[in-house]
Amino acid sequence: KAGVTQTPRYLIKTRGQQVTLSCSPISGHRSVSWYQQTPGQGLQFLFEYFSETQRNKGNFPGRFSGRQFSNSRSEMNVSTLELGDSALYLCASSEGGQPSGNTIYFGEGSWLTVV
Amino acid sequence: DQQVKQNSPSLSVQEGRISILNCDYTNSMFDYFLWYKKYPAEGPTFLISISSIKDKNEDGRFTVFLNKSAKHLSLHIVPSQPGDSAVYFCAARGTNSGGSNYKLTFGKGTLLTVNP
Numbered sequence: 001k002a003g004v005t006q007t008p009r010y011l012i013k014t015r016g017q018q019v020t021l022s023c024s025p026i027s028g029h030r031s032v033s034w035y036q037q038t039p040g041q042g043l044q045f046l047f048e049y050f051s052e053t054q055r056n057k058g059n060f061p062g063r064f065s066g067r068q069f070s071n072s073r074s075e076m077n078v079s080t081l082e083l084g085d086s087a088l089y090l091c092a093s094s095e096g097g098q099p100s101g102n103t104i105y106f107g108e109g110s111w112l113t114v115v
Numbered sequence: 116d117q118q119v120k121q122n123s124p125s126l127s128v129q130e131g132r133i134s135i136l137n138c139d140y141t142n143s144m145f146d147y148f149l150w151y152k153k154y155p156a157e158g159p160t161f162l163i164s165i166s167s168i169k170d171k172n173e174d175g176r177f178t179v180f181l182n183k184s185a186k187h188l189s190l191h192i193v194p195s196q197p198g199d200s201a202v203y204f205c206a207a208r209g210t211n212s213g214g215s216n217y218k219l220t221f222g223k224g225t226l227l228t229v230n231p
Contacts, residue, residue: 004158033218043159043204043221056217090158092219103149104219106158 002027004107006091012113018079021110025072025093032074033104034066037088046089049074050096081114088112118142119207121222129230134192136225138205141186145207149219150179150190153202162203163190195229202226 005024013019025032033048045058049068066076072093078085088109094102120139128134138148146167151159165172165179165188172179178191192199203226206219 006158031217035219035221042223043206043219045218045220048217050217058218088156103161103164105161106151108158109156111156 004091004093004105006089006107006110008110009108010111010113012115013081015081015083015114017081018077019081019112020075020077021089021091021112023074023076023091023093023107025074025091026105029093029095029105030072031094031096031102032068032072033092033094034074034076035090035092035106036060037090037109038086043090046076078112083114086112086114117223118145119205119220119222121203121205121225123225124223125226125228127228127230128195130197131194134190134195134199134227134229136190136192136203136205136227138188138190138222139186140188140207142207142209142220143186144209145220147208148179148181148188149206149208150177151204151206152199153204153224159204192227195227197229197231200227200229 007022031050034046036044047057047066048055052068063079068074090109092104092106094104118141149164150162153159163174163177163179165181181188202224204224205222
């Protein structure tokens with residue numbers, strides 16, 4: 001079974017631009033969540049989607065948004081990029097439904113550098 | 116306020132010995148805990164988890180212990196191997212229905228170095 005797939009793996013953007021990252025969850029998984037990893041802040045939760053609905057959102061500005069499609073694939077978008085948005089963006093998937101003891105599996109991440 | 120804490124930024128052990136990584140949490144609503152291993156430039160890899168109804172879970176060389184009264188868990192790796200060298204993250208979540216439980220709260224990680 002294929003794992004969580006994220007594209008692109010690496011990208012460089014200029015301040016003020018916007019970026020869209022894509023994530024395909026493990027087959028059969030309906031919950032997709034996004035995390036940002038930076039050296040100073042560690043792994044920070046961005047948002048989580050299930051059945052195309054956002055169920056939870058972390059403490060990030062409105063420039064960070066996401067969505068989930070009917071096939072469970074997800075995208076996240078960052079508008080008006082700032083230097084501080086440079087980070088590893090991780091997508092994770094789980095079976096979804098109720099939180100229960102479902103394990104969350106991560107993709108390889110998308111490295112975003114803002115210059 | 117950091118709800119999951121890994122107070123040791125780094126740990127160095129000899130090959131073949133035991134590695135013990137510690138994690139403390141403050142949120143009493145957390146009742147499911149996971150450990151992830153992470154290499155640079157890669158996503159976290161799930162290692163082992165434990166529910167609060169248990170105090171121990173074992174999978175091969177990895178054992179996680181949970182002391183719910185102390186809000187403390189630890190990951191034991193025996194025997195340690197050079198390939199175990201990585202950053203280890205402790206993560207926690209609640210399992211009751213509710214928006215806040217649809218996410219993991221992570222510690223800052225512990226860099227484990229296993230020396231040959």
